Amino acid sequence: MAQRLIDWIDQRFPLTSFIKRELTDYPTPRNLSYWWNFGFLAGFLLMLQIVSGVFLAMHYKPDVTLAFDSVQHIMRDVNYGWLIRYLHSTGASAFFAVIFIHMARTLYYGSYRAPRELMWWSGQVLLILLMASAFMGYLLPWGQMSFWGAQVITSLFGATPLIGDEIVLWLRGDFVVGDATLNRFFALHYLVPFFIVAMVLIHLVALHHVKSSNPSGIDLADKDNIPFHPYFTAKDFFGLGVFLIIFCGFVFFAPEFFIEPANNEPANPLLTPPHIVPEWYFLPFYAILRAIPDTLGGVAAMSLSILIFAAMPFLDRSRIPGGARFRPFYRAMFYIFVVDVLVLAYIGSQPPGGLIFKIDVAATVIYFAVFLTLPFHSRWEERWLHARGLPPALRNLLDSASEPQPRREAR
Amino acid sequence: MKLRALSYLMLLLAAPATWADNALKDVVIDQSPTALRRGAATVTGVCMACHSLKYLHYRDLLKLGFNPEDVAGMSMGNKLEDPLLAMTPPDVSEQTYGRVPPDLSLLAKAREDGPRYIYSLLTGFYQDKSGETNNHLYPGIRMPDILGWSGADASQRAALATQANEVTAFLAWAADPRADERRSLGYYVIAYLVLLTGLLYVLKRRVWARLGQGSN
CATH class of the missing domain: 1.20.810.10 (Cytochrome Bc1 Complex; Chain C)
Known part of the structure; x- marks a missing residue:
């Protein structure tokens, strides 16, 4: 009975083949980690x-x-x-x-x-x-x-x-x-x-x-x-x-x-809290907003700090495959970026002040510098890695990947 | 517009005191049913002369173990389904104190370290040199020293500290009356999830063992 129903649907809608292709048989790399x-x-x-x-x-x-x-x-x-x-x-x-x-x-x-x-x-x-x-x-x-x-x-x-x-x-x-x-x-x-x-x-x-x-x-x-x-x-x-x-x-x-x-x-339009803080997930971006004394500049920097992620495929000029694992310099920059975002989050939660402002400016500069220097150091890193000789693990992976394959899009 | 800006400014100047949270006293709040009931009696009998707890209803007090007769005694003729409103009408309080005394239902959650804040405020009254009462935690407070802390001697203060502790316990309960229910349900939920996740881990290991090498 159930099979007859499924057959009836499959003649009109690709139910079984869809589930098979996109879920049960969907090919997934076996080495995916919990990340x-x-x-x-x-x-x-x-x-x-x-x-x-x-x-x-x-x-x-x-x-x-x-x-x-x-x-x-x-x-x-x-x-x-x-x-x-x-x-x-x-x-x-x-x-x-x-x-x-x-x-x-x-x-x-x-x-x-x-x-x-x-x-x-x-x-x-x-x-x-x-x-x-x-x-x-x-x-x-x-x-x-x-x-x-x-x-x-x-x-x-x-x-x-x-x-x-x-x-x-x-x-x-x-x-x-x-x-x-x-x-x-x-x-x-x-x-x-x-x-x-x-x-x-x-x-x-x-x-x-x-x-x-x-x-x-x-x-x-x-x-x-x-x-x-x-x-x-x-x-x-x-x-x-x-x-x-x-x-x-x-x-x-x-x-x-x-x-x-x-x-x-309850909201009280007549009583401003002395310290208005956004929710924690907005704090790094809020800190970037406050790092620039000019309102328009601050808003522009904050918007850019979110939108700049979209530029990553263009900013990363390296042709070394893989992510940070085989790219020591990129890996270092990744960790600097993570720490920098955490610093910005802390700064965003603090009332504005002299020292806080200085750290804020420095962390904001680092935030954008990580992105904007990427085109240069990713190229440099690639040359350096080739000059030094690719690590054997990477070479093995590249060799196994270049074996004949039925499906390989893009480069 | 100018007038509005001026009133903003004045309230801004008054605001910092509202949020002051320095010098909180280190205190353990006694959450026992007896302390909660005694706190409820003080709050309904004393605090509610001016303050409301409008998110509570008299029927909620039954959950603390009071009989309906006890609650009737505290409710001053209000019905069980009525909210806990101040005995003094808000406009009269506003004339007396310059503002409507804040509602206390959520106070324990509306301040950083709320219960300790309430306790420290109640026991923070003192008499300055001119004989005026003031408060360490909230300088310029308009609330009178209702427990009489500033004029009490050491032996009286021990009893007042207990009373302040009970009031705090009740207000903490009032801000989050579902806390006990939440926590007791939470133990079951976490225990269930730990068991389930353990089973899911075993399942995952078994499924992946089919691959042979069992990497990852």
Whole structure:
């Protein structure tokens, strides 16, 4: 009976062949490490945020007089409302943590290089959509930090030459962040995830066309590929289990860890908190904004600090295959970049001051220098590696990769 | 517009005191049911003369182990489904103190290290040289020294410290009444996940063993 149903569907829709090609038989490099688990985790978190968000929206009221109270209603009166809300608020932080690791893995292993540029760029679009969604979602509880964060960030658009004030007014729908802003942010916070889902599908279609990169950084021969199921389903679900233990540790035992105390006070447009801090995942970019005393310059630098990732396929001029593993200089730059981002995050959380500002400027310069010097030192590194003789491990990989292969796109 | 800017500025000047969190006293808050009930009695009988706890309802107090009769005694004629509102109407308090006393439902979560903040504030009152009461944690506070801490001697202060501790315990509970439920569910969730993840690990090892070399 079941087989007859499947046959009926297969005559009209490629169900069995699709599952076979894209899931059960989908060829995956056998050497993927657990760093390749984070894309799957990001997909899980997207689903968690959408499901928990839908249930929150059933009880939430996007109205300045009701929003804060409705969150307390969810926390106190709705059945397991506290669980749904803490899953959602912790989920937002977890989403960024997972995405940052996912990006770091891509940078370390050079997965942004040909033929995966479109994956990297669709990922860049996803990052921006995620940031937009998180920013708008943060206004909804209508606490002090919600309000003042939105007030500060929307006012940054005022730095736009000539039409700055009009843009700010257009974004807020009012002269200050108010009921109009809250309503539209709620509408958009509900809408943007659907764009994210669409973009994730594009991301996955591109992935299944070019296939996964792998720690060696070389397109492996087909003999090194194994079917996604059961090998990577088993591996990914184990990774998900480990992730969930940490995640639920926060949800059940430290759910307020990611919530600013000031956000447990209702928004008060007449009372500015002395120290407005964005959520932790925006801190490095916020620090870059503050490193430049001129508002327009700061906003430009902050935007550039996010968009510059898209340039990676152009900036990296090295033809040495693989990521940081075979490229000592690139590897050093990667670690400098990671430490620099952590320093910027700390600086972004601190009140502005003399020494803080100096470190901020230095860290911002390093941030951009890492990207902008890449075209030069990646070329230099390539020449140096050839002059020194490629390491035997790399030579072996290159030899095995140059064996006759039925499928090899790009270079 | 000018007037508005001026009022912003004045509130800005007043603001830092609101967020001051220095010099918190090191204290362990007694979360026992008795302490919570005694704290609830002080809060409803004393604090709620001016402050509200509007996100709590009188029926919520039943969860602390009070009988309906006890709650009726504390509710001053309010029904069980009524929110905990201040006995003094907000506009009267505003006339007396210059602003509406803040709602206390979320205070323990709305300050850094909230419970210690509340305890330190309640026991931070002193009399300055001119005989005015002031507060170490919140200079210029408009709230009177309601426990009488500033005028008490050492033996009286021991009792007042216990009372402040109980009030803090109750306010911490009020800010997060689901905390116990959350934690006790959390133990089961984590235990389940650890077991599940252990099994998933065994499954992963078995599946990958089919590959022979078992690399990765």
